[in-house]
Amino acid sequence: MAASLVFRLQDRGPELLREVLLERGWEEYDEEEREEEDWNLYWRSTAFRSSEYHNLLPWQRLNHHPKTVGITRKDCLARNLRRMRATVGSSLYDFSPTTFILPNDYTRFLAEYNKLRLTRGPSIYWICKPLDLSRGRGIFIFEDIKHFVYDCSVIVQRYVSNPLLISGYKFDLRIYVCVKSFHPLTVYIHQEGLVRFATEKYNLSSLNNLYSHLTNTSINKFGPFYKTEKEQVGPGCKWTMSKFRHFLNSQDVNQLLLWQRISNIVTLTLLTIAPSVPSCPNCVELFGFDILIDVKFKPWLLEVNYSPALTLDCPADITVKKGLISDLIDLMNYTFIDSLRQRAYQGQGYKQPCFNVNQHVLPKVKETKFQKRRNRNQSSQTQTLPLLKTLCKPEINQSQHAFVSNYNRHLPPVDLNKIYAARGRIINTTATKIQTDKTLNLILVGDFIRTFPFNTATLRASQSHKLDVKIVIQQLQRLTGQLATSDMEVKENKDRMK
Template sequence: MAAAFVFRMHDKGPELVREVLLERGWEEYDGGKREEEDWNLYWRGSAFHSSEYQNLLPWQRLNHHPKTVGITRKDCLARHLRRMRATFGSALYDFSPAAFILPNDYTRFLAEYNKLRLSRRCSIYWICKPVDLSRGRGIFIFEDIKDLVYDCSVIVQKYISSPLLISGYKFDLRIYVCVKSFNPLTVYIHQEGLVRFATEKYNLSSLRNLYAHLTNTSINKFGPFYRTEKGSVGQGCKWTMSKFRHFLHSLDINELLLWQRINNIVTLTLLTIASSVPSCPNCVELFGFDVLIDNKFKPWLLEVNYSPALTLDCQADVSVKKGLIGDLIDLMNYASTDRFRDRAYKKQSGSQSPAGIRVGRRTAPNGQHIPPVRVGNFIRTFPFNAATLKASQHKLDVTIITQELQKLTGLLASGHSDETKWRRDEGTRKMFPGKVARQTLLWIIIVYNLSVCITSNESLRFQHLSSGKEQLIQTIWEWYDKTKIRKTSRDLCRSVLTLKTRVFVKVFKEQKQRSIPAAQKKNVITSNKQNGCARQLAEYTGTIFPNLHRENRCHNYPLKGLNGNPGGRGWEERMLFISAGLILNSGISPC
């Protein structure tokens, strides 16, 4: 019988983690039958001791990095953000209201309170939170300073009083972030998350009503309206992130920019502690970032959760968290020999410990290792180009990283092709091999993510191509070279659409299991002419993501003129929208 991977849980641990691992054929550690080091994964809700990091063996993994409390405790996070704001400017670190740590900062808070009260006509509201409590405990909102009463260390922040509402209800986003490594910094964001709703309609006239102002499930599941229908929100108090994306499609906003700003919040927050976290390659860390969106679609960081809750309170939890844990295990990159533990490594006398990333790695021309772009629903959001890859190696160069984030955000904010501003830089050409014409950075992002979508979309049960996603990207660049496409966005659009049909042919030939009618597949495969390619892509997209058609995001746009005459002004933008729609409906991050 083949050896099994072994997991170890502290104080029984989350039942969901145990369930997922047992379903995968893992065995639970039994101290009475196994030696002390005879395990592959040690999972616990609290921090590990320093000795446990020092004694970690090559086949073992821990679910926490050391010294991450700098962003998971509210007062520590406030101090780090204050420091970064002073160093890099308030324009960059403007995603969290200034925090006052009481009682130490009481004088500063009083000065700010009086200044705002005298200078503004509208009411100013404040929120008070204990620094070391979770699940909404001890939180209250106040307008008058006489209502500020506390008996422990707290932080006070300006309350974001104009949140985006759905059917009149306040909500926030729980973003699941996995840090694979702090040195070099490697960050993944899971494309499924949770949208957490308050269970009573938002109303500033009732500040003491926590069911209207707090979104914590631990509070709202005991609310009187938890099980009642609440407009678009429905019953309960949670949506999946996929459902929220569908809601965003109905709004006239720049969705790519919104998600990129959320990505920025995650990266900039992690940069506050990245240089101080000791290197520990056999660890991962799952954070829960809570993000609020205001009525101007600006995202705000509320807090960062250590060991985010993995309980299953509703169907949204089941849909999101079970896949989340499975993808997290895959991200740990176990080798087949790890199941044999010390027996495997005793045979390798004098060998180095295989700590760190070993599976799915790609090497750049300068010898740097590039972590995989996608593992399950985890998408790598950092590093996202050659400059950030280089800046995260050895000594972290925060200045370069912040500059690259600002460039990328500026690209998405501008919303149109401008080759003089978006041309590929030297480092990016090295990261993506081939004599590629000067494509805009945004098109590179779209082509890259479309290709990932084609090779790993679960709706069609695609198995990854044997050559892998990285090889497919290489093929794309080589195909660009052979066709010698002109350096214009219009020709790139048309070439991408033609390429998609060719990729479909290759994928369908390699797949035995198919989940759409043969007639539809034949239409997609045989229609290889440029003039019909856009329509075929739209129809095929509709097969994978019916919401595109329900939201009228594809067929309402004219797709004519693909033989060389663009269909009027804005043709590139329409093609961009269709491609971006495919990305958004697939849940793939734009970076």
């Protein structure tokens, strides 16, 4: 009988991950009882060392890709977005507020500040964020530069002062994004994210009131109105994304176009670093994209979070995060072969690195019988199409179905029998049979929807020797343009009916 899958956690956390994996029949790594390499998943909240990528064995996975700091650190994200605006045009990369990195950009910031004061008057607001802090710490908002004082490296952004409000309360969206691979780029967005509210009503005349302007739970859970039953929002400061979709439906919003624009933000942001991230097939990464929607329903990228929090502060957290982690494990595609790691290690006595941090290709070394068998299994699988955990076709609402259909159109034909035969059985606490219904939509894994690649052209662009960013951008513009045109036609029809 094969050994159980084994997980290894940094500093014994996060607790939610441990709970989910133990429920699924995994075992926790014990360094006193196991060989150093005898684990399947190593999860850390901080970055791995280059040597840890280099020494990966075929059955091991890490929860971070190398060199993703280019989007998760505020100043790096600002530089990369600025570079892409200069390369492909500002009209496409217009989803991030104007940003300056201080002290280096202070002269540029001062020039922009003075220009806007002359052309638009004093009602221009700015937000200052320290580079190396999280959870809303050290953030402040200002209008007059006389009140702007900083004592460390910071970024200063134009403050989006016209946010969409719900009953007067500001909110943002925490979008969970899984990048399964950078080579080829393969991206999934989880459909059940979080909506995070400020706990006091939005008020530009009170810029110092963080409970009115910041949506960070770490701040608002200490606010005086956190537990209060707030109009429409309710107690606490979070909704599930399902509840937010219900709200959008009540407002007669074209959700398909909105979610497409959010998906574009995710893809375009990842494109800024994708060509420079080394290939590491045994890695998967969960990012937290923070998105603000303004009164015109335009989404804005606020930041990208490395190791988004998995703590459970409220019922919405429990609903969203437990399912998120379970779906993420399914997305990692653990198979029967992964549970044979101990036998393979002891029997072969041979160690092959899976990744060379200084190269973008795997090192060529002699394969063992075990590795040859595993590689044959991998090569027979259709790329980027994951094994579903569900036994039957997932039930999704109409807007989700339309969203999925756009991405599923023109994908290469799939032989499900080959995929299932190649991948063996699912390692899970519940014994299941895989349904081979050819109507099953393989771009769904639980609540994860694959948003890239989304058609044949982007699939080819991502599989080329070097990611073809130009083609990807053209396809994104084409798809979004089609949705925008359709939205305009719907509105014109409604106006005529009135």
